[in-house]
Amino acid sequence: xxxxxFTFVVLCFSVGAxxxxxxxxxxxxxxxxxxxxxxxxxxxxxxxGASIVSxxxxxxxxxxxxxxxxxxxxxxxxxxxxxxxxxxxxxAFLSGRVGGRGVYLVFGAVMAYSALVMLRRMxxxxxxxxxxxxxxDRLALHGGYWDESTGREVHYRVTRPLAGLGWMYVAGTVSGxxxxxxxxxxxxxxxxxxxxxxxxSTATSNFMIGVTAAASAGVYFARGHIDPFIAGPVCVxxxxxxxxxxxxxxxxxxxxxxxxxxxxxxxxxAFEMLHKGWSS
Numbered sequence: 001x002x003x004x005x006f007t008f009v010v011l012c013f014s015v016g017a018x019x020x021x022x023x024x025x026x027x028x029x030x031x032x033x034x035x036x037x038x039x040x041x042x043x044x045x046x047x048x049g050a051s052i053v054s055x056x057x058x059x060x061x062x063x064x065x066x067x068x069x070x071x072x073x074x075x076x077x078x079x080x081x082x083x084x085x086x087x088x089x090x091x092a093f094l095s096g097r098v099g100g101r102g103v104y105l106v107f108g109a110v111m112a113y114s115a116l117v118m119l120r121r122m123x124x125x126x127x128x129x130x131x132x133x134x135x136x137d138r139l140a141l142h143g144g145y146w147d148e149s150t151g152r153e154v155h156y157r158v159t160r161p162l163a164g165l166g167w168m169y170v171a172g173t174v175s176g177x178x179x180x181x182x183x184x185x186x187x188x189x190x191x192x193x194x195x196x197x198x199x200x201s202t203a204t205s206n207f208m209i210g211v212t213a214a215a216s217a218g219v220y221f222a223r224g225h226i227d228p229f230i231a232g233p234v235c236v237x238x239x240x241x242x243x244x245x246x247x248x249x250x251x252x253x254x255x256x257x258x259x260x261x262x263x264x265x266x267x268x269x270a271f272e273m274l275h276k277g278w279s280s
Contacts, residue, residue: 001040003229009040011233017054018241022062023253024183024202024262032234034272042230049225050234052217055175057238059210062246066203070145073200076158076190077207079139083165084172084186084212091176092216104277111270114188115263130195133159145200148252156197164194175209176216183209184269187262198259206246 167189190201
């Protein structure tokens with residue numbers, strides 16, 4: 001494969017990864033790592049380094065639009081970022097010291113559980129009223145946004161912020177160890193545990209994943225695992241895809257369809273992670 005064709009293929013896949021990442025809040029690394037390693041035969045260390053760059057690019061390309069449209073909850077993001085940043089540093093430190101099999105198995109199991117819970121919510125309708133939470137009230141974490149797909153203002157309340165904080169530390173640790181944005185953990189944590197609407201969860205996750213990835217990117221850069229030849233087209237493609245998704249699709253897409261797509265991605269990720277952990 002010539003360098004030009006390699007760059008073109010990476011760029012095309014990166015646009016798709018950025019588009020999906022911005023809609024689902026997952027960062028795009030979950031799509032790029034299998035493409036780079038299995039299809040293009042890139043060494044896993046350089047694939048993870050490029051994935052870290054793609055996560056930062058997805059966040060940069062999508063976050064501004066979501067903040068302007070009031071879809072990203074900045075108070076929730078800043079509160080939870082305390083745990084995700086600490087987790088990302090922990091994961092980056094542990095990445096060279098802990099075997100990957102256990103991490104893959106645990107991550108896959110958590111993804112499968114999150115997908116099943118979200119699937120049950122789809123089949124059984126929306127859950128009951130959001131419980132009152134004194135800490136969420138004190139921190140003023142509740143919010144609202146204009147939903148273009150339904151043509152109405154959506155107001156929501158937040159609950160169990162401390163439980164969300166614990167999940168975010170786990171998500172940050174997984175992000176630092178595997179080189180992914182860990183939005184596949186963050187979005188279910190906000191959607192299922194803290195009861196944010198799914199669109200708000202994905203938008204807030206997009207805002208957060210860049211900070212989480214940046215916290216661990218320095219460690220990978222110091223190890224020499226970020227190759228500009230791979231990371232360059234990844235960054236350009238993912239930024240373009242994230243811009244398209246956040247500016248033209250997110251506000252118009254139906255939340256029910258978005259949940260179906262997210263559950264499908266979660267099940268695929270769970271299968272891949274469990275298979276990789278079992279066979280390694």
